[in-house]
Amino acid sequence: MAGAERDRDGEGRARSARPRDGLGRPLEYGARGVPRQPEGIVRGPAxxxxxxxxxxxxxxxxxxxExxxxxxxxGPEKERPLWRGLAQLAVGLTHAARGNPTGGVRLLRRxxxxxxxxxxxxxGMDLAGLVRWARDLADEVERNGRPVDPTARAPRLTPP
Incomplete structure (x- = not known):
């Protein structure tokens, strides 16, 4: 769509204003989506x-x-690998739930x-448990290729 106006956020950055479903997929303009996760929020680890x-x-x-x-x-630059790896696990689950087994397996393993x-x-996170969860889910998705229920398959970040 050459020449088409792009949606912009309040600071002028390109950002789609289309509503999204619970798995982050864009919906048609005017559709009822889930609230978007605000971006750029500075939070402590806990x-x-x-x-x-x-x-x-x-x-x-x-x-x-997100x-x-x-x-x-x-966050601190030295901690970026941890948070990036956790983001990859979450988006791997997203792809597996959306029915994209290739992307799900790849991101869960990465x-x-x-x-x-x-x-x-x-x-306080059970990192070894998260690694096991991700590898087990990747193996399952690779074996059967079916979408997973993201609620039923959500990992526990901290021990019970």
Whole structure:
């Protein structure tokens, strides 16, 4: 669409104003979507983990990915691999739920590898358990190729 006006946010950056469903897929203009996750929010690690878990529990892994992405982009540079790996896990679950097994498997495994290699603080998260969850889910999705229920398959970030 050459020459078409693009949606812009309040700061003039290109940003689609189309509503989105719970898995982050764009809907038609005027459709009723779910509230968008605000971007660029600076949260501490505990708040990031709590907010992401709440979204995962609600079946909104795409939105949890955005919370992790905020931590990755606004937090200390040395912690970026942890938050990026967690964002990859959330978006891997998103792809698996959307019925994109190739993308789901790839991102779940990539995120698991990053998280498995993290040697810094865990902020109370069960990182070994998240790695197992991601690898097991990737194997399942690769085997059967069917979409997964994002609420039923949401990981627990912290031990029970």
């Amino acid at each position: 708040e990031t983990v709590a907010e992401a878990q709440s979204l995962l529990d609600a079946g909104r892994p795409f939105h949890a990915h 919370v992790f992405e905020d931590a990755w982009k606004t 995120g698991a590898d990053v998280v498995a290699g993290w040697t810094g603080p865990s902020y």
